[in-house]
Amino acid sequence: MFCYKFPCGEFQTLTKMTETGITFDPPVYEQRYCAAIQILEDSRWSNQIKKVVEFGCAEMRFFQLMRRIEKIENIVLVDIDEPLLRKNSTSVDPLVSDYIRRREGPLSVQILQGSVADSSEELRDTDAVIALELIEHVYDDVLSKIPSNIFGFMQPKLVVFSTPNSDYNVIFTRFNPLLPNGFRHDDHKFEWTREEFKSWCLGIVEKYPNYMFSLMGVGNPPKDLESVGHVSQIALFVRKDFLEMQLENPLVTTPNLDDESTPYKLIHSVDYPFYVDTRTEKEKLWTEVQIELQRFKKMANLSENELDSYQETYKVPIGLILDRLHHVGATKEALLELLQENNLKIDDECVIIEDCDEESEGSDLYELSERLSQDVILTDQEHEEECWDLNQES
Template sequence: MFCYKFPCGDFQTLTTMTETGITFDPPVYEQRYCAAIQFLEDSRWTEQIKKVVEFGCAEMRFFQLMRRIETIENILLVDIDEPLLRKNSISVNPLVSDYIRHRLSPLNVRILQGSVADSSEELRNTDAVVALELIEHVYDDVLSKIPSNVFGFMQPKLVVFSTPNSDYNVIFTRFNPLLPNGFRHDDHKFEWTREEFKSWCLSIVEKYPNYMFSLLGVGNPPKDLESVGHVSQIAIFVRKDFLESQLENPLVTNPKLDEESTPYKLVHSVDYPFNVDTRTEKEKIWNEVQIELNRFKRIANSSENEIDHYQDTYKMPIADLLERLHYVKATKEILGELLHENNIKVEDEYVIIEDSDEESQWSDPNDLSEHLSQEAVLIDQEQDQEEEYWDSNPENGT
């Protein structure tokens, strides 16, 4: 085992127990999603997480957060329930705003019908596996095959499992009895205590010693009842070479498919639009210089401050321009070259801006305002679409 701490710090959540029940703010499923996103975005490995497989993707809710991670280029959404996948497949398509605010890297999304227990060609070269509240829904024959498929065949860098903590059920039963099957959900095949979950994790790293794991949880217990632990327990497995440790065994370069496995079935596939920036570094800087010079001129025309203003000529301090260009790593030397190459005058550490100078794409502030207004409308449409989706797919807090 190893000790893992969330990169953004402990969750600021609220658990409230009343006479009629217990509530979680935010809901526990949102806390699970937030935890999983923090795992994927951990600076120690996020740049090398290019392909992610989510098993038990259900309504594709976690995908809506995962797709926003720019470094991920392939997402496989796998579930055994084909009708459910087809019902929700439209929710992975790009929104209108995705065609305006292009990603900086490609993203291919595939929805696949298949079992978490089956190896399949599509699973090769996976970097991260996420399975939230999945394992408690499978029978023993499937559960026993999950480690060999994930840690033996796929060999990802990162694996995340979450499952209900049955120790917490003593609190739920204060308000309502468990279901006739003895669990929180009618499809659960088991619910593990914290010790049972830890034992399962230990058995995995014993068989696959290239991995270490850490146990965490979300859904805090009420005050004075901390001994029951969290509502949902989480295990994060990390391959030792990403924890600055040596691998116990060499990775299998071309693992064999299990002959008894059923191949996956492709249900839906989509590519997201992305921006291919072919500009040189100097071209990028020059484009930003044009924008900043025109912005300075617009501010000078619309304000009554003490900016030097001589008819159709404006003077911008080079130091101010460099400060505005720090995000593109512009140096004074490169800036001087660009100003000289584009016939922009420089006098006494000031850039001389004339109306005849070439203007940027948004030289007219009204054009820029109109463009931003259009984008704001499209962003609002995206938010409305997402809210409509969640409203039509309600889920309880756990």
């Protein structure tokens, strides 16, 4: 085992008990999604996570967050329920905003009908596997085959499992009895205690020693009842070479398919639009410089007390521009060279820019201001769409 800490720190969540029940803020499913996203975006391996397979994708809700990760290039969504997949297949299609403000890199999405127990060609070269609240829905014969498919055949860099913590059920039964099957959900085949889940994980790393795992959870217990643990327990498996450790066994470069495996069925696939930037590094930097100069002008004009009062010249500190362009690796030398090449005056460590006719041939800054405004509008639209997606769960 190893100790894993979420990159953004512990979740700030609220669990409240009332006379009628227990509530979680935010809902536990959102906490699971946030935990999985933080793991995928962990800087220790995020650059190496290009292909992600989600088993038990159901209504594609987690996909709506995962697709926002720019470094992921291929997402494979797998579920055994074909009617459910077909019903929700179009929910993975690009939005209008995806065509207007395109991704920086490609994203290919496939929806496949198949079992988590079966190996299939589509699963090769997977970097990360996500299986949230899945394993408790499968029978023992399927459960026993999951490790061999994921850790033996797929051999991903990391794997995330989540499953209910039955130790927590003692709190739920204070308000309502469990279902007739003895569990929280009528399709659950089992619900494990924390010790049972840990034992299952230990069995996996014993058989597949190239991996280590860490246990955590989401859905905090109420105050003074911390002994029951989290409502949902999570196991993160990481391949040892991504923990700067030596692998116990060499990776099988072309794992053989299980003779009993059933090929997956393709339900839907789509490629997202993306932007191919053909500019040189100098051209990219000059565009960013122009945007920052125009941003300074807009802010200066907004600060005027009278609407009809505008400055004719502006002095923009070079240090301010450098601070704003730190994310693109701008240096003072490169900035000064660009400013001189484009005939901008420099005085007392400031760039001198003059207001120009917006309709003239030299109205690049004005056009860039329009682009800047559109970027702000689209960002707000995407935020609203993401909130709408998540609200469908509630």
